[in-house]
Amino acid sequence: ELEYRVISKQGIPVWVLDKCRLAAGEDGREYLNCVLTDITQVKQAQEQQRLDMERCQIILNQTNDIIFEWDIQGDKITYSPNWEKLFGYQPLATSEEVQTVSHILPEDMPQLIKLMKDTENGAPYGEAELRIANDDGKYLWCRIRETTQYNSAGKAVKAVGVILNIDAEKRQAQALVNRAERDSLTQLYNKATANEKIRRLLEEKGDSDQFAMLLIDLDNFKQINDSRGHMFGDLVLAEAAARLKALFDSGDILARFGGDEFLIFLKYRGGKETLSRKAGRIVYALHRIYEDELSDCSLTCSVGIARCPEDGEDFQTIFQQSDQALHQVKKMGKNSFAFYDRTVMKKVFGLDISQLAAAGTRIESDDTACRVDSLVLQSFQMLYESRDVETAVNAILEMAGRKYGASRAYIFEDSGDGSWTRNTFEWCNEGISPAQSGLQQVAYAALGEDYRANFDENGIFYCHDIQKLPKWQYELLASQGVRSLLQCSVRDRGRFMGFVGFDDCALKRTWVQEQIDALIFISELIATFL
Incomplete structure (x- = not known):
């Protein structure tokens, strides 16, 4: 067989297939029997196929996209070389591997x-x-992007697709969303975004769902801002936001709601x-922001808390209740938290709340009244409401x-005859070893x-340095x-x-002195309930 071109009468090259075989004639002599076949269209089709394949290879070499083919029946996936260029390692070859030991982010x-399930079930296209x-x-x-191929019976047998790197596009889009949704200084949600997200959650609330709103205000921030400058004030706000984010889960809504006000x-x-x-x-966390730099004017915070559904079921109501609780903390001395309570106690040991400060919970120091910390109110609420x-x-405890940054808080109760005492309650901060078990019968003698x-x-009994004790x-x-x-x-x-x-x-x-007064009050409170 031989393939060659001949020139037609019109002067056009024509591809022919010349098949020749040796044959014997009647006279006994051998001769060649040749058959010519016009194969021009076949050659043109082959050339077109070659060009198409070359074009595909050129495209693959010039694009960053990854082409893949999935043999569904044989469960084998092949990829173009761009996979290794982009990711730097060999790709997984089966759907089972992809779904079990994959490098794909688990949540995706x-x-x-x-x-993949849709493709196996015959979906023509998917993304x-x-x-x-x-x-x-x-x-x-x-x-x-994946397109399905079918056999003559209409069953999905292969999928051909492309993997596009859209990382820069997605991150740019997310950056634009963040600019629209978040406060530029703290990177918490801004007020408008928080409102919308909270309202949506409340609209979708289930019958058994419980929500809470915590409104946080930084005490003394204006004084810090005025004395240290706005740049330092911005550092304080950014650090406060970072500490709040560390305390809460990603699903919680954290927002900067005003100048020095945050909402959770x-x-x-x-x-x-x-x-x-x-x-x-x-x-506790916000009290320790820039402690060394703010030794003359320490930062504290006040927190007002309202709950849903107990205190309200719409945004405006819950916000108003948490704001009222925050106001109550401010009135009681700041640096603490309070729950909204419709039936705020009218008497504490027989006294109105408004009279609390004037009845032994205030002290005079250099002719200046010092309000006792609102810790006393929180303590009373805990004891009053607890079963x-x-x-x-x-x-x-x-x-x-935590509020005072102590290592250990405890209660000792004396024996009936007063000869010995024992440690009945103890709380230890992180990293502090409990001492309660060794202090169960300490004789005063x-x-x-x-x-x-x-x-x-x-x-x-206040001791600044225990080395001065007997x-x-x-x-x-x-030893403790x-x-x-x-x-x-x-x-x-x-x-x-x-x-x-x-x-x-x-x-x-x-x-x-303020902390000492608070401890005096709490001691009397606990003694009464115990």
């Missing part, structure tokens, strides 16, 4: 599984956007104790300990001098890692019944 995996990790562990946004809206389970712990952590006094007492003599006429008392406290302490006696009709105290295991602590 359901989209890919749906796309998905998901994130795939490269060899550096960075996730890149990709768009997958979250779905929660359990009772008020859950929210109390969260609010206590907020107060389990012991649980409430533990919660108060934790709240007070074993402490050398009568330990109760340390308490002054106001029932306060030997036996120092050794007992030093204590460096300084503040304790307040608990009395019943003048009789010493025990004490409530705070230890600091890190610092030689200086306690201010």
Whole structure:
């Protein structure tokens, strides 16, 4: 056989296939029997196919997109070389591998599984956007487009598709969304976006869902801003936002709602104790912002809390109630939190709330009235509303300990004859070893001098440095890692019944009069309920 071109009468080259074979004639001689076939169209089709394949290869070499083909029946996936160029490693070859040991971000995996299931079931076309990790562990946004091929029976047998790198496009779009939705300084949601998201959550609320709104205001921020300048004030706001984000989940709504005001809206389970712990952590975390730089004017915060459905079921109502609770904290001395309560207690130990400050919860220092911290109000609410006094007492110790940054908060109760005392309640901060188990029957006589003599006429024992204590008392406290302490006696009709105290295991602590007054009140409160 031979393929060659001949010139037609019209002068056009024509491809022919010349098939020749040796044959014997009648006269016994051999001769060639040749048959010519016009194969011009076949050659043209072959040339076109060659050009098409070459064109496809040129396109593949010039594009960054990844072409893939999935043999559905044989479950084998092949990719163009661009996969390794983009991701830096060999791709997975089967659908089972892709779905089990994939480099796809886990939260995006359901989209890919749906796309592959739809293709297997005969869907003609599908798309998905998901994130795939490269060899550096960075996730890149990709768009997958897939077209299905069928056999003569109409069953899906193959899928051909492309993987597009849309990472820059997606990140640019997200940056634009962030600019529209978020506060530029703190990167929390802005007021308008938070409103919309909260309203949507409330509209979709289930019958058993519980939500809470926490309205946070930075105490003394204006004074800090005026004295240190707006640039430092911006640093404080940004740090406050960062600490709030560290305390809450990604599904919670965190927003900057004003100059120095923040709002948190979250779905929660359990009772008020859950929210109390969260609010206590907020107060503790924000109190420690730039402690060294703000030693002369420390930053604190106040938190007002309203719940849904208890306090309201629409945005405006819940916001108003949390704002009222915040106002109550401000009135009671700031640096704490309060729940909105329609039946705010009218009497505390027989006194109106408005009279609380004037009836022993205020002190005079240099002719200046100092309002007792609102911790006392929170403590009363916990005890008044709790069905389990012991649980409430533990919660108060934790709240007070975190609020004041103590290492340990505890209660000691004396024996009936007053000869010994024991540690009945204890809260320890992170990293502090409990001491309660070793303090269950401490004889006052074993402490050398009568330990109760340390308490002054106001029932306060304040020691800035335990090294100044008598030997036996120092050794007992030093073994617990204590460096300084503040304790307040608990009395019943003048009789010493025990004490409530705070230890600091890190610092030689200086306690201010406001904190001492709060401890006095809490000691009386706990003693009454116990």
